[in-house]
Amino acid sequence: MSSSQSQQAVKMGFATRLLVYGILLIVAIFYLLPLYIMIVNSLKPLVEIQQGNMLSLPHEWTVAAWSSAWSTAQIGVEPTGLKPYFLNSLLMVVPAVFIATMLGALNGYVLTKWRFRGSEIIFAMMLLSCFIPFQIVIIPSARLLGLAGLSGTIAGLVAIHTVYGLGFTTLFFRNFYEAFPTELVRAAQMDGARFFQTFWRILLPNSGPIIVVTVIWQFTNIWNDFLFGASFSDADSQPMTVALNNLVNSSTGVKEYNVHFAGAILAALPTLLVYILSGRYFVRGLMAGSVKG
Amino acid sequence: MSFLNIQNLSKNYGTVPVLKNISLEIEEGGFLVLVGPSGCGKSTLLNTIAGLEAINEGTITISAKDVSQLHPSERDIAMVFQSYALYPNMTVAGNISFGMEMRGVPRDERDRSVKQVSDLLQIGHLLNRKPGQLSGGQRQRVAMGRALVRKPQVFLFDEPLSNLDAKLRVDMRTEIKRLHQRLKTTIVYVTHDQVEAMTLATKIAVLKDGVLQQFGSPAEIYNDPINMFVADFMGSPAMNLLKGKMSVTGGKTQLMLGQNEERCVSIDLKQTSAALKIYKDKDVIFGIRPEALTDFASASYNGASIVKVNCLIEVVEPAGSDTFAITKLGGKEVVARLRADANVQAGQYSDLAFNLDKAVFFDPTSQLRIA
Numbered sequence: 012m013s014s015s016q017s018q019q020a021v022k023m024g025f026a027t028r029l030l031v032y033g034i035l036l037i038v039a040i041f042y043l044l045p046l047y048i049m050i051v052n053s054l055k056p057l058v059e060i061q062q063g064n065m066l067s068l069p070h071e072w073t074v075a076a077w078s079s080a081w082s083t084a085q086i087g088v089e090p091t092g093l094k095p096y097f098l099n100s101l102l103m104v105v106p107a108v109f110i111a112t113m114l115g116a117l118n119g120y121v122l123t124k125w126r127f128r129g130s131e132i133i134f135a136m137m138l139l140s141c142f143i144p145f146q147i148v149i150i151p152s153a154r155l156l157g158l159a160g161l162s163g164t165i166a167g168l169v170a171i172h173t174v175y176g177l178g179f180t181t182l183f184f185r186n187f188y189e190a191f192p193t194e195l196v197r198a199a200q201m202d203g204a205r206f207f208q209t210f211w212r213i214l215l216p217n218s219g220p221i222i223v224v225t226v227i228w229q230f231t232n233i234w235n236d237f238l239f240g241a242s243f244s245d246a247d248s249q250p251m252t253v254a255l256n257n258l259v260n261s262s263t264g265v266k267e268y269n270v271h272f273a274g275a276i277l278a279a280l281p282t283l284l285v286y287i288l289s290g291r292y293f294v295r296g297l298m299a300g301s302v303k304g
Numbered sequence: 305m306s307f308l309n310i311q312n313l314s315k316n317y318g319t320v321p322v323l324k325n326i327s328l329e330i331e332e333g334g335f336l337v338l339v340g341p342s343g344c345g346k347s348t349l350l351n352t353i354a355g356l357e358a359i360n361e362g363t364i365t366i367s368a369k370d371v372s373q374l375h376p377s378e379r380d381i382a383m384v385f386q387s388y389a390l391y392p393n394m395t396v397a398g399n400i401s402f403g404m405e406m407r408g409v410p411r412d413e414r415d416r417s418v419k420q421v422s423d424l425l426q427i428g429h430l431l432n433r434k435p436g437q438l439s440g441g442q443r444q445r446v447a448m449g450r451a452l453v454r455k456p457q458v459f460l461f462d463e464p465l466s467n468l469d470a471k472l473r474v475d476m477r478t479e480i481k482r483l484h485q486r487l488k489t490t491i492v493y494v495t496h497d498q499v500e501a502m503t504l505a506t507k508i509a510v511l512k513d514g515v516l517q518q519f520g521s522p523a524e525i526y527n528d529p530i531n532m533f534v535a536d537f538m539g540s541p542a543m544n545l546l547k548g549k550m551s552v553t554g555g556k557t558q559l560m561l562g563q564n565e566e567r568c569v570s571i572d573l574k575q576t577s578a579a580l581k582i583y584k585d586k587d588v589i590f591g592i593r594p595e596a597l598t599d600f601a602s603a604s605y606n607g608a609s610i611v612k613v614n615c616l617i618e619v620v621e622p623a624g625s626d627t628f629a630i631t632k633l634g635g636k637e638v639v640a641r642l643r644a645d646a647n648v649q650a651g652q653y654s655d656l657a658f659n660l661d662k663a664v665f666f667d668p669t670s671q672l673r674i675a
């Protein structure tokens with residue numbers, strides 16, 4: 012497979028190859044430079060940064076900034092570090108991703124295999140929700156959360172992210188199940204499987220690629236969200252992104268750049284991890300839904 | 305008493321009628337084949353029997369019980385799908401036992417049934433594989449296994465052989481027939497292949513555009529087609545259908561084939577029915593199967609009314625067991641089926657024997673059978 016692919020690849024001359032790789036290298040360095048600066052400076056004592064030269068390696072390697080960012084740094088008024096907020100983010104992201112993915116799958120199943128009068132209109136309206144800017148819905152959402160008694164809670168954030176994720180998760184699963192053979196569903200029906208049994212035993216186990224796509228998409232969006240986090244959380248339910256902002260903006264004393272860098276990396280780490288673990292499936296999955304057969 | 309009975313069944317998709325007032329029945333242990341060109345509604349009819357599609361009118365009874373409104377799993381039927389529809393995430397054993405699992409059959413009983421069926425179909429060595437690791441023929445067997453294990457009252461097959469290559473298709477056809485003879489379960493089988501229909505069926509239903517054209521035994525369908533569509537659709541090579549004019553002169557009935565005077569061929573019809581005599585001086589469609597149009601040595605003489613016509617052979621196609629000769633009658637191409645070693649050559653005139661006992665006549669406008 013791979014050998015036949017490389018045989019098919021376009022043959023390049025040496026000079027062309029040099030040029031292509033040269034450009035790739037420069038671009039890669041350009042993109043990796045900020046990451047390099049963040050990592051290097053997060054491992055320095057603050058004085059080294061204050062002396063200037065952000066690009067040099069640390070003279071004295073230390074993880075003090077990391078442990079400070081994690082557990083002792085001043086966030087707003089409390090010297091708690093990012094740890095509790097990291098936990099908040101996890102408590103928000105995991106249920107929100109899980110619920111939105113499951114509901115999206117269920118929606119996709121109904122919209123393709125149990126069509127009913129008006130199902131196309133419902134799908135079109137769900138699609139529309141993908142294009143609504145979040146800023147527009149902040150005030151009505153706040154009101155609704157208030158009415159539901161969920162203001163300022165993690166449960167409220169889970170609810171809001173689930174609802175706004177549904178448009179995308181439904182779209183992903185609908186397109187995937189559109190190409191899913193209906194005969195399999197019919198065979199399951201003949202075998203006596205009912206609505207949910209067919210979903211659990213036949214549809215879901217064959218949805219691996221699209222589940223990966225949806226989970227990555229939802230996880231990154233919700234983890235990185237700042238707007239909803241800043242709008243709907245209290246001091247003790249803030250997600251990581253809001254806490255990071257507070258860490259950087261804490262106005263007491265000097266700016267601890269090394270701590271800020273460490274905090275930023277900590278905030279980005281989970282999404283990075285999700286990509287590294289399942290990035291291969293992401294690319295594959297994006298195509299799996301769009302190409303039939 | 306028929307076992308599976310379909311009465312006045314109609315089915316629409318929205319406002320489009322797909323099945324129009326279909327009535328059919330098959331006795332217990334029968335093999336009913338639904339045949340017709342692609343898009344005529346065969347699969348839809350099968351799906352309504354299965355309960356996968358709702359019907360707009362009519363009733364379906366199985367073993368004297370009206371099942372029209374029952375869920376597919378409550379009709380005691382099993383189906384083999386065209387694409388096999390094996391669950392890709394389950395092993396072969398899992399596929400075969402899924403239905404029993406859904407019905408709450410205990411594990412050891414399931415295992416026993418899987419073993420039995422896999423022995424019957426010789427797929428015992430495949431039980432732990434996933435469908436993706438099987439060949440087309442093996443998948444076909446597994447799909448049949450999944451249906452067989454349920455021991456249903458009726459089996460439904462939707463073009464089960466159409467995804468197999470030619471050789472395997474013939475083998476599996478024989479195997480299905482053998483299975484049917486052994487299990488004696490009622491089968492409804494959909495195909496667009498008329499050879500499959502002829503070889504397997506005890507009863508054939510020919511469909512066109514959602515309308516049942518003819519329903520009868522393979523011999524009836526083949527020898528006594530009710531209209532030109534059935535005559536043309538069943539049989540390979542197809543029946544020769546030629547336009548001709550009836551004329552009666554001095555008590556002798558003649559059929560003139562072809563409009564053009566000089567290429568006209570006239571055939572003496574020795575016995576004519578009253579129905580045909582009405583068409584005196586009118587156009588009819590004359591139908592004769594290739595095997596009723598043959599060389600003299602292979603024509604059977606016992607009681608047959610044989611007419612000799614001298615024809616210019618245009619193309620000779622030896623097919624091993626037979627030789628097909630293509631000639632023209634009244635300007636239209638006609639296929640004759642001769643013995644393998646018949647002495648005919650392209651470009652030469654040969655005497656061909658018309659077996660008029662096997663000839664049929666149709667009305668050119670209504671396309672219905674006259675005689």
Ligand SMILES: Nc1ncnc2c1ncn2[C@@H]1O[C@H](COP(=O)(O)OP(=O)(O)O)[C@@H](O)[C@H]1O
Nearest residue numbers: 317320322340341342343344345346347348349
């Ligand atoms: N879900 C559907 N909606 C609308 N029309 C359909 C649907 N399924 C089938 N049809 C139409 O019904 C007719 C019969 O289809 P089908 O039973 O699949 O034909 P066959 O199996 O004989 O090839 C076709 O004209 C097809 O276009």
Ligand SMILES: [Mg+2]
Nearest residue numbers: 346347348463
């Ligand atoms: Mg079909």
